[in-house]
Amino acid sequence: MNKRSFFQKILGLIIINNFITIKKIMAEPKVKKTDAEWKKILTPEEYDVLRKEGTEIAFTNALNDEKREGNFYCVACNSKLFSSSMKYDSGTGWPSFFNTYPNSLEMKTDYKLMYPRTEYHCANCGGHQGHLFDDGPKPTGKRYCNNGVCLKFIPEKV
Numbered sequence: 001m002n003k004r005s006f007f008q009k010i011l012g013l014i015i016i017n018n019f020i021t022i023k024k025i026m027a028e029p030k031v032k033k034t035d036a037e038w039k040k041i042l043t044p045e046e047y048d049v050l051r052k053e054g055t056e057i058a059f060t061n062a063l064n065d066e067k068r069e070g071n072f073y074c075v076a077c078n079s080k081l082f083s084s085s086m087k088y089d090s091g092t093g094w095p096s097f098f099n100t101y102p103n104s105l106e107m108k109t110d111y112k113l114m115y116p117r118t119e120y121h122c123a124n125c126g127g128h129q130g131h132l133f134d135d136g137p138k139p140t141g142k143r144y145c146n147n148g149v150c151l152k153f154i155p156e157k158v
Contacts, residue, residue: 031077031125042076049147050076050127053110053119058093061148066095070155072146077125079104081151082144090136090143095151097144098136105144107132120144 033041038051048054063072072082072095081104082097090096103123110119110131118132129150136143 030123033125038076043149045149046075049149050125050129053112053128056094056147056149060093061095063095063148063151063153064093066153068153068155069157070153072097072151072153074122074125074127074129075150075152076127077122078152079122079124081105081122081129082146084153088137090145092143092145094130095146095148096136097146098138098140098142100144105129122150 035051039047042050045056049056066084066087069084071080071084072087073080080101082100086097086099088096088098105120106123106126107118107120110117119128120130120132121128127150128147130144130146133143133145134141
């Protein structure tokens with residue numbers, strides 16, 4: 001077996017594994033809209049991140065510095081994802097959380113950078129939110145690194 005066929009087989013396994021992982025973990029979203037419908041209700045940046053799995057530029061979203069008590073919701077469908085008590089400053093430039101509300105997110109494996117990462121989506125609408133890492137604070141040790149453009153914040157006290 002030459003190097004080229006070896007790498008083709010490895011790439012094929014990665015693609016197959018990625019497809020199986022998506023099928024196993026990502027359920028059908030409850031909110032279903034066409035691309036045209038999403039484009040009508042989302043800004044171009046929201047659409048790129050939520051529907052095309054893009055990433056906003058670090059340190060550009062005001063929610064990274066949000067410190068009031070309240071909750072963070074999916075901007076596309078209003079599902080409650082995180083509490084301000086779950087948020088912490090990771091220094092990455094994106095809003096980061098060490099926990100999430102139960103059953104609010106679904107995971108899949110992402111190979112866009114050629115190595116596996118855990119990507120998470122809103123369980124209600126399927127919108128891409130960010131990536132999950134194992135370098136967060138106690139008690140979970142998790143870092144839900146979220147694109148701020150995907151979130152809206154509603155403070156407890158106005």
